[in-house]
Amino acid sequence: MSKKNPTSHNSILINADQAVHKIDRHIYGQFSEHLGTGIYGGIWVGEDSKIPNKEGYRSDVLDALIELKIPNIRWPGGCFADEYNWLDGVGPRSERPVRINTHWGMAREDNSFGTHEFMRLTELLGAEPYISANVGSGTAENMSRWIEYLTFDGESEMADLRRKHGREAPWKIKFWGIGNESWGCGGNMRPEYYADLYRRFATYAKNYSGNLLYKIASGFSDANYDWTDTVMKISGRFMDALSLHYYTLPTGLWNEKGPSIDFGEKEYFQSMEEALKMDEYVARHKDRMDVYDPEKRVALAVDEWGVWTDPLPGSKPGYLQQQNTMRDALVASMTLDILHRHADRVRIANIAQTVNVLQAMILTEEEKMVLTPTYHVFHMYRPHQDATLLSIKLDSSDYSEGDGSVPSISATASKDGSGAVNLSLSNIHATESQEISCDLRGMDLKKVDSGRLLTADAVDAINSFDQPDRVAPVTFEDYSLKGSRLTIKMPPMSIATLRMQ
Ligand code: AHR
DSSP states (O other): OOSSSOEEEEEEEEEEEEEEEEOOGGGGEEEOOSSTTSSBTTTBOOTTOSSOEETTEEHHHHHHHHHTTOOEEEESOSGGGGGOOGGGGSSOGGGSOOEEETTTTTEEEOOOSOHHHHHHHHHHHTOEEEEEEOOSSOOHHHHHHHHHHHHOOSSOHHHHHHHHTTOOSOOOOOEEEEOSSTTTTTTOOOHHHHHHHHHHHHHTOOOOTTOOOEEEEOOOBTTOHHHHHHHHHHHGGGOSEEEEEEEEOTTSOSSOOOOSSSOOHHHHHHHHHHHHHHHHHHHHHHHHHHHHOTTOOSEEEEEEEEEOOOOOTTSOTTSOOOOOBHHHHHHHHHHHHHHHHTTTTEEEEEEEOSBSSSSOSEEEETTEEEEOHHHHHHHHTGGGTTOEEEEEEEEOOEEEETTEEEESEEEEEEEOTTSOEEEEEEEOOSSOEEEEEEEEESSOOOOEEEEEEEEOSSTTOBOOSSSTTSSOOEEOOOEEEETTEEEEEEOSSEEEEEEEO
16 A cells, blocks of 8 residues: 555445446537637638638547547537527528627627538537527527428428528437526526426427427526426426536636636545535436426436636636646546436436537647547546446445545446446545455456546646647556456546446
C-alpha cells in the first residue's frame, strides 16, 4: 500500500441472471444549441471554409462524433428554441435573414445552419433528430407547418417548399419537444397555463405519411415537483415524455458556480455531492409521475444535464465556454450510472452540450480540436447502450471531506446482446486507490475480454490542444480472476470498464 494512495476495500455482487430493465440507448443523447460556438465554428463551418469539412460540417468533429454512436441530438435549443422561427433557416443561405440571438450573447444569427443542415447532420452521424419546437414566442400554426414541411410526402404548400429547397423525400422524425423550460426562458409560464398550452400545441403536432411523433413536454429543473404534478395531471395523457433538467453547479450556486479549471479537492468533492443529487431529483419526479401514470407509459426525458461552471476568463459573455476536466469525466460516469438505474422511466437524456458549450465532448478553436475527458467516458460507456441492466449489490467505502461523505464507488453492470457482461466502475476518491472484490453470479465467467481505464494526475487535469492525451483511456489490466471472483484495483479518480464473457 503506497503512503500517498492508501487503498480502501469494496465489494460488488453482480447477478448476471437478474435483469432489471433495458438501458435505452437514447439516454446517450446529445444537445446542440445555437449558442456560442456550439454549432457555428464547432460543427458547422460551411463548404467554403479553410477548415477541412464534409458538406460544410467539420470533418474532425464529424469523425469523432460518429465514434460515439450518438442515438439522438436535440436542437435548436434550449432557450434559443423558443425564439426560433424555422422559416428563417430554410431556402438559399444567401437569402436567409440575420437575427439576434438574444439569449446567448446577442450574437449574430445568420441562419446558415437550419432545418436541412440539422437533418443532414443527423444522417451523417446516424443519430435520430430531436427537435424542440417554439412554444414561448411561436404559434401552433407555425409549429404544425414545420412538421408538415419535414414529414409530409404528398402535395401541400409546405411539402412543395421542402422540395423546392432540394429535398424530395420527407424525413422521418420521432422526438418532438413542445416548449423548453416554459417556466423560465421559454415563456415564464405557470404550470396550469403551460399544461393547457401543451395540450393545444400537441393537438396540432400531426402524424403525416406514416411518421409517428413522440411528444415531449417541458418539465422542470431540480426539485420543483409541483410542476411535474400539475403538468402530469392536466396533460399527461397527451404526452410521451416529460423532461427534467439538472445541471451540476460545482458550488451549488447559480451566481457563482465555481471555475472549470484551477480548483482544488474541496471544490471537486462538492461537485461530486452536487452531481449525486441527480439520483434524488429523478427518483422524486418519478414518484410524482407514478401517481398519474403507474404503467410508466410516459418517459422522463432528462434532456439537459451536465456540469455548468463559471465561463472561462476572457471568453465571450453568453457563450458558456468552460474547460473539461477529470472531474467532468467522473460526473459523467456517475450520472450515466444513475440514469441507468432509473431507466425504467428515464428513456431519453441529453448531455449539454456537444461541442464548445458547457460539458462538451469536443473543444475547438479555429482549425484545432481536442477530445475532452467527457468524450472518453461516452466512448467507454457505449456497450451499455440498449443493454440489459443487471442487478448488483455494491458495498462501497466512503469518501469523506469536511462534514460530507459520499460513496467512493459508482457502478453499472449490463449484459449485451451477445451475452457479455460489461462492468463500469468509477472511483471518485481524489486520493485513495480502491480494491474491488467482484463476485459474478448466474454466469460461468471464463475470461475478461478487455479493460480500459481513464484516470489523471489531478482533479482538474484537462486535454489541451498542445497536450491532447493527458486524460485518455489506456488498456486496463490491474485485475485478477480466481473462479468467479474478480479482484480489481483502481487508482484515485479513475473510471474502468471491463468486458467479461
Ligand atoms: O444549456 C444551456 C441552457 O440551459 C439552455 O438553453 C436552457 O434550456 C437551460 O437553461
